[in-house]
Amino acid sequence: MSLRTLPLLFINLGGEMMYILDQRLRAQNIPHDKSKKVLHDIVGAMLNKRFVEELFKPQELYTKKAMRTVFDRLAHASIMRLNTASMDKLYDLMTMAFKHQVSLCLRPQDVLLVTLNHLDAIHKYVEDVPVIRNQVESVHQMLYQIYASMTAGEFQLLRQTLLTFFQDTHIRVSIFLKDKVQNSNGRFVLPINGLLPFGVESPGTIRYFDGSGQPVQTSKFQVKQSYNVNTTEGSFDLKGNRVTKLGTNMYNVVRPSETSVSHTKHTSQAKPVSEERASANINPLVKAELNLLAHLMGSVDVNSSKKKDSSIKLSLFNTEEEEQEFKETRPPTEMYDWKVIKIDASKNKTSDELNKIMGDLDIAESSSQNSKGDDLLELMDSC
Structure with missing residues (x-):
């Protein structure tokens, strides 16, 4: 990724x-x-x-x-x-x-x-x-x-x-x-209460906007939980x-x-x-x-x-x-191993198109594994 x-x-x-x-x-x-x-x-x-x-x-x-x-x-x-x-x-x-x-x-x-x-x-x-x-x-x-x-x-x-x-x-x-x-x-x-993220308002306010995006009305409602507003943003610096x-x-x-x-x-x-x-x-x-x-x-x-x-x-x-x-x-x-369903596609090969797809998959998988394996071995040899 x-x-x-x-x-x-x-x-x-x-x-x-x-x-x-x-x-x-x-x-x-x-x-x-x-x-x-x-x-x-x-x-x-x-x-x-x-x-x-x-x-x-x-x-x-x-x-x-x-x-x-x-x-x-x-x-x-x-x-x-x-x-x-x-x-x-x-x-x-x-x-x-x-x-x-x-x-x-x-x-x-x-x-x-x-x-x-x-x-x-x-x-x-x-x-x-x-x-x-x-x-x-x-x-x-x-x-x-x-x-x-x-x-x-x-x-x-x-x-x-x-x-x-x-x-x-x-x-x-x-x-x-x-x-x-x-x-x-x-x-x-x-938890559903406590500290709020930086830049976030406390719940309890509803704002209404018109078609142009301008606020036209505000109403309040009561919330059962209590919240604290975080006013400081964390630093990414070394210290x-x-x-x-x-x-x-x-x-x-x-x-x-x-x-x-x-x-x-x-x-x-x-x-x-x-x-x-x-x-x-x-x-x-x-x-x-x-x-x-x-x-x-x-x-x-x-x-x-x-x-x-x-x-x-x-x-x-x-x-x-x-x-x-x-x-x-x-x-x-x-x-707790994952349950694996095995499908044996080697029998009753009646579809030429299916056989072709299976063949392509085999080639692609083999090529991918060999390539990655070779790359790793090359890296190990160069260490």
Whole structure:
């Protein structure tokens, strides 16, 4: 997609990952120097110049499975190690937090302000490391150049694309459930009162216009909800007032035990989508794409370059019992795979026109896949 939705998705998910990892490192009393190294290494890999340049190219969003695999590798781009259950939980928290933020954006343009809040936080994590700090500032410059001049319509398309990506993801998170912003079926409760978007009047006024567009009459009506008018527009500058709190660290005001997803047994109304958790059966084209991304991040051979005795085993669970319960209540992956209807068109080929169309499709599909695969291999060879 030419509007470049992928950078917004990646940076926001990356920011949420940093919040969660920082909170868990503190909760497990990991030494300060090791905690800083973990966060610095991950940001350095996440905003690697070559990878960011590839990320900002106009392209379609990756699949949920591909995004999950990218962040799996990214989370292990340091001395930190997460087991499968903790990685599942980490990604669940990341995706649901950002989905909630996109859902609450008062204006489509606020998606960029949320992204900048995440980038501001990432900047603070690495402000004492000039090289990585410069990477963050370079990404901000790219965001400003591409997105700051977009129209409201273009931002609306970006927002809708992000919401479509999260459309079938309804994973219950204990923080959201406790604050009553999420129902037991995993869907968010959106407020109908409160702060209004910048430039919007409070409801309660009806204006009538004549044929030439001139106002001729005004009437008032009572509204049950209360509204506050936002008089400040958020800044897109490197250092500015973002106005919105969406995208800031929500774990600063909660207990460590609340950094978790709900462990209530899943029902048909509250099922987590397992597509993003699955890592098996990746087709060769997607695998090539993931290998390219990992190569660009410089994290393909992370394990071989780290000493075993210096690694940190981080858990997103407070107890072994909690982790075991998470594993037991997580539905089997195959339960939530998309149902695919297979049509065997190899039999009863009675239509010459249909045969011709099928042949054209086969050629086009083969050509497209080979071309993209070759391009990715060429990029990998040139790295």
